[in-house]
Amino acid sequence: MIHLTGNQDLITAFVDSIDTFLFDCDGVIWHADVPVDNVIKVLSQLRTMGKRILFVSNNSTKSRRQYLKKFNQLNIEAYTNEIFGSAYAAAYYIKNTLQFPSDKKVYVCGMEGIQEELDSEGIKHCGASDDDENLHNLNEMSTIKDDPGVGAVLFGFDLNINYKKLAKAFTYLYSNKDCHFLATNSDLTFPAGGTVYPGTGALLAALSAPLERKPLILGKPEATMMEVIVDKYHLNRERTCMVGDRLDTDILFGQQGGLKTLLVLTGVTPSVGLEKQSIKAEYVIDSLGNLFK
C-alpha cells in the first residue's frame, strides 16, 4: 500500500500513470447531500489535466438523469455519459450482452431509476411501481401465475418491496428455467445516518432462498459490471484507477478487473488496521479532496 497523503511527488507520479478515474460516489465524492471537502476542486483539476472521469455506483434507485440532478444540486460538474449506476449497468447488459428479444419483457423489483434506464434502452418491462399495491388476502395468491412473456427478472433496491412482487418474481423464475435472473447489486446493508439498514442483497435473499438459482449480479465487485464498463468505454485497464471507500466492493472490484486502486478514508473503512485487511488497495489517501492542495 502506497500512502499518498501529503506526498506531492508520489501523487504526481500516481496521477500521471492514470488516464481514467472511476469514482464511487457516497463516502468518496459526497456524504448523503454534502460534497466532501475540496473534492469539487480536485475533480475540476483532473478535468483540466485531461483525465477521463466516470462515476460508478451500486445504488440502483437512481437513473443517470436522477444522478445528474444530484450532481447539479451539489454544484459538481458531471455529464450523463460519465455516470454509471447499477440500474444503467443492468439495462445496458440486458440490451447489449443478452441482446434481449423485443417480444419479451423484464419483470422488475425496484424503483423508478431502473424503470427509467430500461425505458432509455428501449426494453419492455413490468412490475416495480405497477405492483406497489399488495395482494389483499391469501386467496389472491392464486392470481399469480407463470407468464412466458417475462424473459428476465431484474432485482434492485425497492423501498416498496411486497409479497406480490416477491411471489411474481419467484413464479416467473421457478416455472421457467430460461428466464434470466439478474440483480443490480448484492450489498447486504447500506450505511445511512451513522448506522446501517437492509440493502438490496438482503431483500434479494427472500427471492433467491426459495429458488434453486442464484442471480447474476451486475454491481461491484462482480466482473459483469467491469465487462460492461470496459465494453462501453474501451478502457485501458492498466491506466485506469478505481477510487472508493469500501474494500469489499470498490477496491476488490478494481483489483479483480485489473485496474489500479485508490482507497479513501472518508467513508466506511477506518484508517486503523488497514494492513491487517485481506483486501489491500494499491494506493491510499485520507481524502480525495487532498489529492491536490
Place this chain on the structure above:
Amino acid sequence: MIHLTGNQDLITAFVDSIDTFLFDCDGVIWHADVPVDNVIKVLSQLRTMGKRILFVSNNSTKSRRQYLKKFNQLNIEAYTNEIFGSAYAAAYYIKNTLQFPSDKKVYVCGMEGIQEELDSEGIKHCGASDDDENLHNLNEMSTIKDDPGVGAVLFGFDLNINYKKLAKAFTYLYSNKDCHFLATNSDLTFPAGGTVYPGTGALLAALSAPLERKPLILGKPEATMMEVIVDKYHLNRERTCMVGDRLDTDILFGQQGGLKTLLVLTGVTPSVGLEKQSIKAEYVIDSLGNLFK
C-alpha cells in the same frame, strides 16, 4: 417402512401402540378448504377408542381460535386445547420458556394469528398490522431507531411484509445482541393451487442475511416445538405418533423427537421413490382416511 394400507392386522397393532396422535393439517386432514375423504370418521373413531388428538401446524397466520373456526366450518370435531399452531408455539415459548419480562415487548413481523396468540398469553407486542403502512420515501429511513424496550423479534408469515418492518426488525436485532430472534417456522415455500409460493423461510432470509445472527425456529422440524409440546401435554414419546405428509418437516420432526411416525400420501410426498428418500417414516398409508374402513 411398514405399509399399512389395506392391512387391518397391522393397522390394529399400530393403533394399539399409540396413545396420542399429532396430526399435520394441510395435506393430511384437509386440502385447502376440503376435508380428505373419510378423515372425519377416522378422527371420530380414534376419539371413541380414547386416543388423544393434537393438531400441529407450521402455519403461523392463524391463532388457535381461527383454526377452530376452520375445523368447525369443515365439520371436523376439534377443541382449542388440541390445536398447536406455530403462532401459539411461539407465544407459549416466549411466556413459559423465555419467561419474557413484563416490561419488554415483542416486535412482530406477522399477521393477526400471532398478535392474537401473544395477547392470549399476556405478552406485550408491537409491529405487525401497526406497521402495514410502509415508509413513504428513503429519507424516512432515519426515523427507524433502536428501541431497548423491544426484547424479542418474532418473525412469521406476513402477507404485508414491507421494508419498514424489515428495517425495524433488523435495527432492534443489530443494535441489541440481547434481543431474542425467533421465527415461527422456516419453510422456504408453501404449496397452493398446484404450485408453490415463497414461505416464511423466504421472507425471513431478508432479515437473517444482513444480520450475523440466526433465529431460533419454533416450527417443525425443530426440537424447540417438540419441547414445547411435550412440556404442555406431558407426552409419553414412545406411545405418540406424528402423522404428516412432508418428510423434511413432519416425519423428521417426529423422528428427532423420539416419536413414532406415519407418512400419508395425500399431500406433497409422492408414493414413488419413498425407499430412496433419506428420511423414511416408520409407517406409511395412502391416506389417513383409510386407517379405518
